[in-house]
Amino acid sequence: MSVKKILEDVIKRNPNEPEFHQAVEEVLESIAPVLEKHPEYKEAGIVERLVEPERQILFRVPWMDDSGKVQINRGFRVEFNSAIGPYKGGLRFHPSVYIGIIKFLGFEQIFKNSLTGLMMGGGKGGSDFDPKGKSDNEVMKFCQSFMTELQRHIGPDTDVPAGDIGVGGREIGFMFGQYKRLRNEFTGVLTGKGLDWGGSLTRTEATGYGLIYFLLQMLKDMGKEIKGATVVSSGSGNVSIYAAQKCQQLGAKVVAMSDSNGYIYDAEGIDLKAVKQLKEVERKRLKDYLKSRPKAQYVEGCSGIWNVKCDIALPNATQNEINKKAAETLVENGVWAVAEGANMPSTPDAIKVFLKNKVAFGPAKAANAGGVAVSGLEMAQNSQRLSWLFEEVDEYLDKNIMQHIYREAKKAAEEYGQPGNLVVGANIAGFEKVARAMYAQGLV
Ligand code: NDP
Numbered sequence: 001m002s003v004k005k006i007l008e009d010v011i012k013r014n015p016n017e018p019e020f021h022q023a024v025e026e027v028l029e030s031i032a033p034v035l036e037k038h039p040e041y042k043e044a045g046i047v048e049r050l051v052e053p054e055r056q057i058l059f060r061v062p063w064m065d066d067s068g069k070v071q072i073n074r075g076f077r078v079e080f081n082s083a084i085g086p087y088k089g090g091l092r093f094h095p096s097v098y099i100g101i102i103k104f105l106g107f108e109q110i111f112k113n114s115l116t117g118l119m120m121g122g123g124k125g126g127s128d129f130d131p132k133g134k135s136d137n138e139v140m141k142f143c144q145s146f147m148t149e150l151q152r153h154i155g156p157d158t159d160v161p162a163g164d165i166g167v168g169g170r171e172i173g174f175m176f177g178q179y180k181r182l183r184n185e186f187t188g189v190l191t192g193k194g195l196d197w198g199g200s201l202t203r204t205e206a207t208g209y210g211l212i213y214f215l216l217q218m219l220k221d222m223g224k225e226i227k228g229a230t231v232v233s234s235g236s237g238n239v240s241i242y243a244a245q246k247c248q249q250l251g252a253k254v255v256a257m258s259d260s261n262g263y264i265y266d267a268e269g270i271d272l273k274a275v276k277q278l279k280e281v282e283r284k285r286l287k288d289y290l291k292s293r294p295k296a297q298y299v300e301g302c303s304g305i306w307n308v309k310c311d312i313a314l315p316n317a318t319q320n321e322i323n324k325k326a327a328e329t330l331v332e333n334g335v336w337a338v339a340e341g342a343n344m345p346s347t348p349d350a351i352k353v354f355l356k357n358k359v360a361f362g363p364a365k366a367a368n369a370g371g372v373a374v375s376g377l378e379m380a381q382n383s384q385r386l387s388w389l390f391e392e393v394d395e396y397l398d399k400n401i402m403q404h405i406y407r408e409a410k411k412a413a414e415e416y417g418q419p420g421n422l423v424v425g426a427n428i429a430g431f432e433k434v435a436r437a438m439y440a441q442g443l444v
Pocket of ligand 1: 163164166167168207234235237238240258259261316317318341342343368369372
């Protein structure tokens with residue numbers, strides 16, 4: 001079947017799931033030349049199988065809120081592809097979650113995990129539960145109910161979930177506790193665990209730091225330096241905070257960050273300690289940043305952040321946050337590099353604008369793979385019953401993971417006649433390994 005026909009089928013079989021269609025279309029466009037070179041993949045229906053999840057689990061999550069009222073949410077786990085390892089991918093708790101979001105994320109995860117060079121298949125899950133404004137007790141009750149069902153489907157050699165939007169250390173803790181109680185086993189079934197109970201040093205920082213290690217490779221090839229550069233990092237969650245931290249350590253000035261309500265602009269450079277206190281400790285809105293930094297500005301509406309002039313833009317919040325217009329504004333304001341910490345944060349039109357204007361562009365699958373890679377290292381440490389030093393993991397993340405991914409994506413782009421196009425390069429490099437494994441394993 002042609003790539004065009006496969007995409008038409010995907011759209012027909014998965015109606016009203018635009019994010020999933022968008023993710024599939026981008027990958028299929030990139031890998032078309034690989035299929036020409038490998039007719040055996042076509043004959044074996046590799047792509048037709050790849051776009052259909054191996055398993056999709058949908059379940060009811062009942063829980064009781066603090067006022068004694070019954071609440072019902074919907075839980076999801078999409079086990080997309082296990083050709084190169086147990087399913088691996090985060091859980092997202094956000095009111096916008098529905099099956100299409102989980103499928104887009106799970107599909108992307110297949111290629112991202114493959115790029116890391118570690119043995120991890122692709123999966124993703126979550127719920128339309130909104131942790132914002134809930135008490136710790138309510139979050140715990142929800143997590144326990146969610147895990148009561150999910151535990152049937154996961155395990156350290158089967159499927160190993162992690163965090164994503166709305167799921168951090170607190171939620172992983174509650175879910176791990178419930179899994180352990182129900183199964184009577186202490187295993188590395190979730191990653192992102194606390195350091196005292198099997199977590200890996202550097203996991204908290206890994207996606208953000210990894211993003212900047214990847215960016216450094218891009219800048220090196222352009223002959224540019226991060227030191228002295230002006231950076232905008234959207235979001236103010238796990239990815240954004242630690243990307244900003246690494247930028248500051250390397251001498252860049254981060255001037256703007258956001259949350260879903262609005263963005264802050266601090267010409268003197270963002271005070272990350274204040275952001276961490278607000279978002280990680282007090283779980284408050286970014287607007288309150290002005291209380292400790294009265295000279296900064298707060299602007300209502302998160303999309304305006306892309307009007308802020310910068311050399312480097314890091315979309316670190318959510319999908320489709322940079323559209324064509326935002327990309328054009330960034331280019332007009334002289335941006336040289338964009339590296340995606342969030343999953344699919346740039347629309348296809350926006351990516352075209354960046355590539356056309358020779359802005360160095362690091363696509364999410366490659367640039368944000370540091371988080372799942374260190375999750376892979378957490379799984380390895382759990383199996384060994386050992387924990388590695390921060391410096392060991394950090395160095396491995398930089399040299400063995402992010403630099404390796406950059407080289408692989410760059411090489412694949414060159415090999416297929418599109419030098420410098422890391423979107424195509426990452427998709428091809430991620431696909432080739434999975435396709436080889438699926439082919440070798442027969443029709444399953
Ligand atoms: P967090 O929940 O820690 O933070 C998310 C941040 O983005 C918050 O500031 C949140 O604002 C903002 N945000 C969420 N939804 C929207 C929205 N619809 N519009 C505008 N802003 C929004 O999540 P992470 O930092 O973990 O994840 C951020 C992105 O990175 C996601 O795309 C995720 O899939 C991706 N990612 C995360 C990895 C990880 O290791 N954590 C690994 C790889 C990718 P508010 O506080 O108002 O909700």
